[in-house]
Amino acid sequence: MxxxxxxxxxxxxxxxxxxxxxxxxxxxxxxxxxxxxxxxxxxxxxxxxxxxxxxxxxxxxxxxxxxxxxxxxxxxxxxxxxxxxxxxxxxxxxxxxxxxxxxxxxxxxxxxxxxxxxxxxxxxxxxxxxxxxxxxxxxxxxxxxxxxxxxxxxxxxxxxxxxxxxxxxxxxxxxxxxxxxxxxxxxxxxxxxxxxxxxxxDSELYERIELEGYLRKALERDELVLYYQPQIRTEDSRMIGVEALIRWNHPEKGVLAPNVFIPLAEETGLIYEIGNWTLREACRQMKLWHASGGPLIPIKILISRYSDIIEGDHKEFIRIAGLEYEVYNPVDELDSDPEIRQMIEASEKDIKQGKLYSTDDLIELVKRGEL
The missing domain is CATH 3.30.70.270 (Reverse transcriptase/Diguanylate cyclase domain)
Structure with missing residues (x-):
């Protein structure tokens, strides 16, 4: 087989x-x-x-x-x-x-x-x-x-x-x-x-990292401060407003000007918190002056380039350094006098120095990408 x-x-x-x-x-x-x-x-x-x-x-x-x-x-x-x-x-x-x-x-x-x-x-x-x-x-x-x-x-x-x-x-x-x-x-x-x-x-990067660490703690440590510089009309020497100038009381370096820390804040996103604090602090001071019998003196705030227009609930809002407020009343949350309004000046080089913009002007500048 x-x-x-x-x-x-x-x-x-x-x-x-x-x-x-x-x-x-x-x-x-x-x-x-x-x-x-x-x-x-x-x-x-x-x-x-x-x-x-x-x-x-x-x-x-x-x-x-x-x-x-x-x-x-x-x-x-x-x-x-x-x-x-x-x-x-x-x-x-x-x-x-x-x-x-x-x-x-x-x-x-x-x-x-x-x-x-x-x-x-x-x-x-x-x-x-x-x-x-x-x-x-x-x-x-x-x-x-x-x-x-x-x-x-x-x-x-x-x-x-x-x-x-x-x-x-x-x-x-x-x-x-x-x-x-x-x-x-x-x-x-x-x-x-x-x-x-x-x-x-290398050394500059180390300094930047160190400065960022301090800046993140600056708000909670109450190290930021606003100084108010009077604005005088030349015709009659009358004060027509004040400009809010931010400074940082650094615990080691002393008082720092905004050109030292604002670019870093913009880069890291901290500008939104700083802008929030700046607007609220200026409004608080305005309210204190008015409550003590002072006139309604406008406070001019230099805002960061980090501004944008957003839409919500069919109302137009302007976002200033991370804040969202109805454009014609940015201080509602502070229960301020309804007559109080903020005057805003853009801090960009390509915008004419010294010109104060209405809210409508500011919105148009942002939409055109100029702010």
Missing amino acids: TQWQGSHILIKDVTEEKQAQESIRHQALHDPLTGLPNRRKLDEVLESTIATSESTGDSFAVMVMDIDRFKMINDSLGHSVGDVFLREVSGRIMRAIQDSDPKATENVMLARMGGDEFTLVVTNEQGTEERVAELAERIVRAIQLPYRLKENDFYVTASIGIAMYPYHGTGADALLKHADSAMYEVKKNGKNGFQFYTAQL
């Missing part, structure tokens, strides 16, 4: 399984909002790029970018609009990269770190200091164009810090830290630009 012996072959299609694994890995390494690589993917790319550069001797750049005034958009228009805005920003950056050189996308990786922070790794022929500066300038110009959100044009800017391998660091952490230091230097000097890292920035 003949017996047949053989082998059984089992064939299994693993295509779907591999696709599922690839999909899971892609999701783990990419930002779900923009589709860009995330921090984890950036770490992988930096590690491999550093390893390659160690063997070839090539330099490359790490660019850290932050969107100035993004918090204002997110807080005033909502997170869903903020998400739309971030997708538009990422698209503009990608187009700026592509416009710089058709092959640039092969040498430039753009990642979203979270929030409004993006990081670029620029290699090969794109990674020279000259080419990196050209790319940074192109991105800055692209970001500052208007954004159409909820039927209004909004304007933001970008602050970019750049660190070059191996001159500014040979490890991923050092390069990211130094690019971050350069980015904060741009913010300190007016935003809307880029800067390469220098060793001097």
Whole structure:
């Protein structure tokens, strides 16, 4: 009797399984909002790029970018609009990269770190200091164009810090830290630009972090104070109002002028709390003067650029440094005299100095993106 012996072959299609694994890995390494690589993917790319550069001797750049005034958009228009805005920003950056050189996308990786922070790794022929500066300038110009959100044009800017391998660091952490230091230097000097890292920035960054820590405690420690400067009419030397000037009684540095801490407050979002306190304190003082028999003297408050218009309950509101008040009565919550009104002057360079704006004027300036 003949017996047949053989082998059984089992064939299994693993295509779907591999696709599922690839999909899971892609999701783990990419930002779900923009589709860009995330921090984890950036770490992988930096590690491999550093390893390659160690063997070839090539330099490359790490660019850290932050969107100035993004918090204002997110807080005033909502997170869903903020998400739309971030997708538009990422698209503009990608187009700026592509416009710089058709092959640039092969040498430039753009990642979203979270929030409004993006990081670029620029290699090969794109990674020279000259080419990196050209790319940074192109991105800055692209970001500052208007954004159409909820039927209004909004304007933001970008602050970019750049660190070059191996001159500014040979490890991923050092390069990211130094690019971050350069980015904060741009913010300190007016935003809307880029800067390469220098060793001097390390000490300045430490001072900034220390100052921010103190500023966060300044309100609860009652360290902020308003000084009132009389405004005199030249024709008859009559006082027609006062201007509220904010100062910070720093526990170690003494009295600090607003130019020292207001830019930091705007950058960190503390400007909303400080603006809230400023308006309430000025209204409280106005009420005290009036209650003691004094005349209704207007108080002029210099407001931050962080102002916006929002809509609610079919009434128009103006948001001043994080406060929402019906436009013709900003002091209702303090139970002030109905005759009391705030006069507001914008503190922007491009607005004529000394002109007092009505509420309607101010609203129009904000809508046009001039404030």
